[in-house]
Amino acid sequence: MSYNDNTNMWVNWIEEAISEKHIKHYDYKHFVNIQEIGSGNFGKVFRANWKDSEQHLALKSFSNVDNITVRELVHELELQREVAFHSNIINFYGITTSDQGIQ
Numbered sequence: 001m002s003y004n005d006n007t008n009m010w011v012n013w014i015e016e017a018i019s020e021k022h023i024k025h026y027d028y029k030h031f032v033n034i035q036e037i038g039s040g041n042f043g044k045v046f047r048a049n050w051k052d053s054e055q056h057l058a059l060k061s062f063s064n065v066d067n068i069t070v071r072e073l074v075h076e077l078e079l080q081r082e083v084a085f086h087s088n089i090i091n092f093y094g095i096t097t098s099d100q101g102i103q
């Protein structure tokens with residue numbers, strides 16, 4: 001399998017999980033008060049609110065959707081499933097998409 005085939009395989013994995021409703025997809029337009037709070041190896045991290053909720057969320061963005069990034073995202077979701085019960089582990093709520101990136 002080529003580099004691109006692998007990328008497509010993981011992208012398909014994520015898209016299928018969303019269409020089967022194993023992962024929730026959130027409409028990006030409902031995130032408000034978006035402020036940059038950090039950056040990691042894969043992209044920037046933002047703080048945001050969902051609609052008029054006062055609860056802050058972390059939005060993790062991916063600057064480059066290549067094979068390593070998408071595989072890493074799937075790996076994080078798998079780890080999350082293993083340890084989600086622990087009180088020190090933050091919850092994963094779902095995925096959002098934006099054509100213009102997060103701004």
Ligand SMILES: Nc1ncnc2c1ncn2[C@@H]1O[C@H](COP(=O)(O)OP(=O)(O)OP(=O)(O)O)[C@@H](O)[C@H]1O
Nearest residue numbers: 037038039040041042043044045046057058060090
């Ligand atoms: N849930 C969160 N709440 C507050 N800040 C966060 C949260 N998640 C990430 N950050 C901030 O964003 C930075 C980058 O986070 P991110 O998880 O992308 O990268 P990392 O864990 O530092 O490294 P890697 O890119 O290798 O995963 C963190 O160091 C932290 O400052």
